[in-house]
Amino acid sequence: MAKQSRKIEEPSFVKEEELRQNGYALIAGVDEAGRGPLAGPVVAAAVILPAKIEPHILAGIRDSKQLTESSRAHFYEVITEIAEGYAVGHASAREIETVNIRQASLLAMKRAVERLRLQPDFVLVDGRDYPAISLPGQAIIRGDQTSVTVGAASIVAKVVRDRIMTALHARYxxxxxxxxxxxxxxxxxxxxxxxxxxxxxxxxxxxxxxxxxxxxxxxxxxxxxxxxxxxxxxxxxxxxxxxxxxxxxxxxxxxxxxxxxxxxxxxxxxxxxxxxxHPTAVDVGAELESLAIDYLHRKGYVLWERNFRRKGGEIDLIMNRSSQIVFVEVKSRSTAKFGMPYEAASKKKMKSVFQTADRYLHERGLTEGWDIRYDVISILAETGASPQIEHFEDAYRSDDFML
Structure with missing residues (x-):
């Protein structure tokens, strides 16, 4: 009998919504990173997310240990940009030796909460134990897998600790x-x-x-x-x-x-x-994608996701402006000898983009109330010349791919 793959449940805002309905406006999620290592501090993070946030912006967030390093870095940038408040607390190796790792973790959590710029009304903590803080709250086993706010704290703690250990590598x-x-x-x-x-x-x-x-x-x-x-x-x-x-x-x-x-x-x-x-073609492509993001930012677009992949297709950039969701295919070439970059955005390729976009919209619950558009960014990056960027809005329509 074939072994069935276990579906990973993503955290939600269910717990946070229940708390807000009971009058708690500012809700902090708290988690730690570094209980298991042989060296270095244990690091905790406290994060307060906005009450009104489009859920798809943090779609895919979960326990930091279940994410790749690049995914954690992406979510860290998003979380620290949109959070109403976040803070980090540490407990050193010496403190861990003195009070044990369990108590040191709670101490790091306490320090993180106390360093928040805003005082939360309620604190959600990952684990069995609640830190010694005089604020209402709840400890939740596997909280980073059920609450988006706790999951966000898990990511911040993990990224900060990893960066600390990378810096300490130079000393040892x-x-x-x-x-x-x-x-x-x-x-x-x-x-x-x-x-x-x-x-x-x-x-x-x-x-x-x-x-x-x-x-x-x-x-x-x-x-x-x-x-x-x-x-x-x-x-x-x-x-x-x-x-x-x-x-x-x-x-x-x-x-x-x-x-x-x-x-x-x-x-x-x-x-x-x-x-x-000597960057590879993949490296150059990623750099030019970043150039396309900067170009679109200047036109008022916000990046939602980059390199969204599903079986059979990939979307380079998913951008937002007002009520529009824009799926962007980035095409680049180093010479126009064989045609301009946008000519590589074939109908076959864009059909794959459309099918992947349809999956994205259903997965993120965005099938209603949004204007959907399919754009192409063309970048001609000839050696010694400034990149030539062209933006083709509404380059393809969904009707073009209907059978």
Whole structure:
């Protein structure tokens, strides 16, 4: 029997609406990030969303752990722009050791609520416990999966904490905080075992307690780490990895495993640098899409979603202006030798856009009361010349795709 996929339920505003009907106007959602890591602070966020907000603007929001990094970054920008108030609170690794992770999480939540510019009338908290604040509220198990406001707080907390850990990587590069953000990955555990714990580690956590003292490292191992740092080209890393297979090198199995993983991380870093220097067609396309967004912003449009994908189709940009929902196909070329960019917006392609747009409208509950339009943005980006942008409003109509 085929295994049925479990549908992920999206959070809603049901709880918030019930509270507003009972006289609570300003409702804060509170959640934390970082209970499970071996290192770094636990971070909490408190978010107050507007009472009147089009639900589709935050469609797709849920527990931050269920979202990709790019989705979290997108929602973080939206949330912090539209929120009536938001704030963040931390509890350090030392505080976690002193009062335990449960109490430290509640302390971070308390600090986040107290730092809000506006005092909420009611506080919705994710989890079983309610922080020590003198405000009415409720703790909800899996609140980030049922309440949009709590889900928004979950995203803000996660993004802020990830950025903190990425910044701390520069101080302690040997642990790879920019990759795992302090969570107990195999590489992180190995790094702690080899280098011992640093002051960011939670000394009372299993996997850290037994490695408080820093062991003595061999000169061979340290020289190999320095060698990785000297690699400036991808070819250098490949040479190093090949060199690492030399059985005569006086390295333990754990040291070899660590060096191999760290070299692979450095290879990923060099690959990203290479893409910046020599962007791919996908990179260029994304950059020109951003140019199209800026162009439309100046004309009074607001971006709702970017690269909305469903089976069989994708919509580059979904924009809004007043009562209009505009589905935008962005076409670009680096030369007009084979025709202008807009000529690539074929009827076959736009039919796919129309079908995907129809799914978007039904999924978001936007089938009534909106003026729907299908536009094309054409960008000719010739080398050494300013991009030439043309906006074709109402380029196609839904009647064009009816069978």
């Amino acid at each position: 590069p040997q642990y790879g905080f920019d990759q795992h953000k302090g969570y107990p990955t195999a590489f992180h555990r190995l790094a702690v075992e080899i280098f011992g714990a640093c002051d960011l580690h939670r000394a009372t956590f299993a996997g850290v307690t037994e490695h408080i003292l820093s062991p003595e490292l061999s000169n061979t191992f340290l020289s190999q780490i320095r060698q990785i740092g000297k690699c400036r080209q991808l070819e250098d890393i490949e040479t190093f990895l090949h060199h690492l297979t030399d059985a005569s090198l006086p390295l333990s199995a754990k040291e070899r495993s660590y060096l191999e993983h760290r070299a692979q991380l450095h290879r990923d870093f060099l690959s990203r640098l290479e893409r910046i220097k």
